[in-house]
Amino acid sequence: MFHRRFAATRRRTPVNSHFTQLDWAVLAAYFAATMSIGFYFWRKSRSTEGFTAAGRALPGWVCGLSIFATYLSSISYLALPGKSFADNWNPFVFSLSIPIATWIAVRWFLPYYRASGEVSAYALLERRFGVWARLYASVFYLLTQIARMGVVMYLMALPMAVIFGWDIRLVILFTGVSVTIYSFVGGIIAVIWADAIQALVLMAGAVICLAVLLLGVEGGPFQVFSTAAAAGKFSLGQFGAGVDQGRLWLDAGSATFLVVLLYGLFINLQNFGIDQSYIQRYIASSSDREARKSLWLGGILYVPVSAVFFLIGTALFVYYNSEQHERDLPEVRQLVARQRLMQQGVYPEYEDAEATVPTPDYRQSLDGEAAGLTDTEIGDRVFPHFIAKHLPPGLTGLLIAAVFAAAMSTVSTSLNSSATLLMTDYYRRFLNPRATEKQCMLALYASTIAWGILGTGMALVLVKLTDSALDIWWTLSGIFGGGMCGLFLLGIVSRRANSPAAAAGVVTGVLVILWMSFPKLVDYLLSQPPGSRAGQVGAWFQRLGTGWLSPFHAFMVPVVGTMAILLVGLLVARLSGARGGRPAGDSSDA
Incomplete structure (x- = not known):
């Protein structure tokens, strides 16, 4: 046909x-x-x-x-x-x-x-x-x-x-x-x-x-x-950072020069x-x-x-x-x-x-x-x-x-x-x-x-x-696969980090990425017919308000997610006194 x-x-x-x-x-x-x-x-x-x-x-x-x-x-x-x-x-x-x-x-x-x-x-x-x-x-x-x-x-x-x-x-x-x-x-x-x-x-x-x-x-x-x-x-966009009255500020809610640069670096x-x-x-x-x-x-x-x-x-x-x-x-x-x-x-x-x-x-x-x-x-x-x-x-x-x-x-x-x-x-x-x-x-x-x-x-x-279904697939794959970069970095920069520390970092990172991805998921749910199950779930989220949603631009998801995995893994390893195996070629003592 x-x-x-x-x-x-x-x-x-x-x-x-x-x-x-x-x-x-x-x-x-x-x-x-x-x-x-x-x-x-x-x-x-x-x-x-x-x-x-x-x-x-x-x-x-x-x-x-x-x-x-x-x-x-x-x-x-x-x-x-x-x-x-x-x-x-x-x-x-x-x-x-x-x-x-x-x-x-x-x-x-x-x-x-x-x-x-x-x-x-x-x-x-x-x-x-x-x-x-x-x-x-x-x-x-x-x-x-x-x-x-x-x-x-x-x-x-x-x-x-x-x-x-x-x-x-x-x-x-x-x-x-x-x-x-x-x-x-x-x-x-x-x-x-x-x-x-x-x-x-x-x-x-x-x-x-x-x-x-x-x-x-x-x-x-x-x-x-x-x-x-x-x-x-x-134009390359607004820089997105500066000093105002002695205080450093960063606009992480829009695609500024700095946000795109950070996003590109981590990707x-x-x-x-x-x-x-x-x-x-x-x-x-x-x-x-x-x-x-x-x-x-x-x-x-x-x-x-x-x-x-x-x-x-x-x-x-x-x-x-x-x-x-x-x-x-x-x-x-x-x-x-x-x-x-x-x-x-x-x-x-x-x-x-x-x-x-x-x-x-x-x-x-x-x-x-x-x-x-x-x-x-x-x-x-x-x-x-x-x-x-x-x-x-x-x-x-x-x-x-x-x-x-x-x-x-x-x-x-x-x-x-x-x-x-x-x-x-x-x-x-x-x-x-x-x-x-x-x-x-x-x-x-x-x-x-x-x-x-x-x-x-x-x-x-x-x-x-549909395009919306495809977007949701990429969002979900980004949530669960987004921890890989942080996991690799943890394995390379630290010889203390062991399996429990890595697992704690991955779980934390996935949760952070999930939270940061919620605005996109909610937008998809709200785009569905009001009488459908997805539309009803979207309406329920809408009633909760927007105060709990991530204020970060979508480009910040891999940045924050990767750093969350790395920092939590390092913290858990240090607090637990873990001694992981030393990776090849690594001379760090994180």
Whole structure:
């Protein structure tokens, strides 16, 4: 039914005709090159060491490009321009925190992983606090990767389905199957080399698109910068802290410069310090020096590239608000409205197979949905609309290939890291401790296929899932998985902290994160029908008032939660006189 709806409406999509045969050729060449990489490296991935760590022999620059490509998902590729189009450069402050987080990870986290000899990032937690800590971290990592793969593929396919009229399920299935095949055949060495090529495609696409934009505005780059500056588009936001009458104050209730910087620091520390996806790149590097090079390259490269994407969004603001393109924004609103109706299960309806204009009832629903959209809500779709309508043939195919590359690099990394954890932390650790090399390889192959199916299945489920339900899933996963960074920090900075101290820290941290996440949960409950069970629970919370709700901005959740775990763990360890095991490479005496 879904396929027939899209097949019947494909020719009626406003910008469908702009994807030419040349664009298809470029896109096909990209997929052919990506798939060939997996088969090329098949012989080098037929051992567990080759499949999970690439023989620990890769150069740092390749691993660094892989880290960069993994970091820049299709969500970022489309969302960063959308943010600067709708508002300003305040989110770019997140990127400015990356050098600090990279230095911390290089200084304290990377040496341990290189010295441990372990492929699993969570072996540290078992050595320090027991098997419960390892399972706690790995379970939530594995579940999060399923959701992450699904969200990345879904959000990559959705604008393509709306703009080009492609069947969203076929786009998801084709992407999921392609990534699973080359990840299955080539292991991490194929994933890393494919990521490196995809990184080049990503950057080339972004730079070319920016050049076309800057030269396409009447008046050129000067007009773009002057118009954007006059509109305050380059603002990084209010600093959010200062001294008033001798007292230090901090605005932690809004997305100020300082709040975004702190948020970015803790999120990037979580990425570069404890995320299995990145840890395997450090392990795959040929030496400690190459591992450090990979992290610095992957982290620092994101800063200027993200600036390019923010500049694309700023240029799009000027481009789409110019007189020569004044008809484009209403078209974008119609596309976003169509997408939202699709998510609600409402599809274009026509009187017959030959009709090109939807029925009056559907047009009324479409116009009503479009009228209520804000710039923030249409921001993420302006860039794909520009790619589809305003780029010359060939470049459209290159940019769509770049969007696919952004998604596939993230999904392939999640697949390989998840398969690695399932083999090391579960199969070889519990199910079959004496497993042979052949049995471990079978476990890796089976895990890759299983997580590929689950991730693709999640993306297909999201086609019917509402945005609010998706938000709740991410909120809950953040609550229970948010303790991992604090737990790792506790294990690294303190040799006193033992298992009870770590458990006390995690419980406290999860409760703090839960409390800080309540405003979002309450908003979701209140958005439900008043007569429903969820709506009644929301009304009950509303009667309690707002005095007990967290005053902090959502960006402060990982900051406060991580610090709560670390400080409570240190306090309990000190009060109890505990003497935990000394972590490798640690010389602290907390």
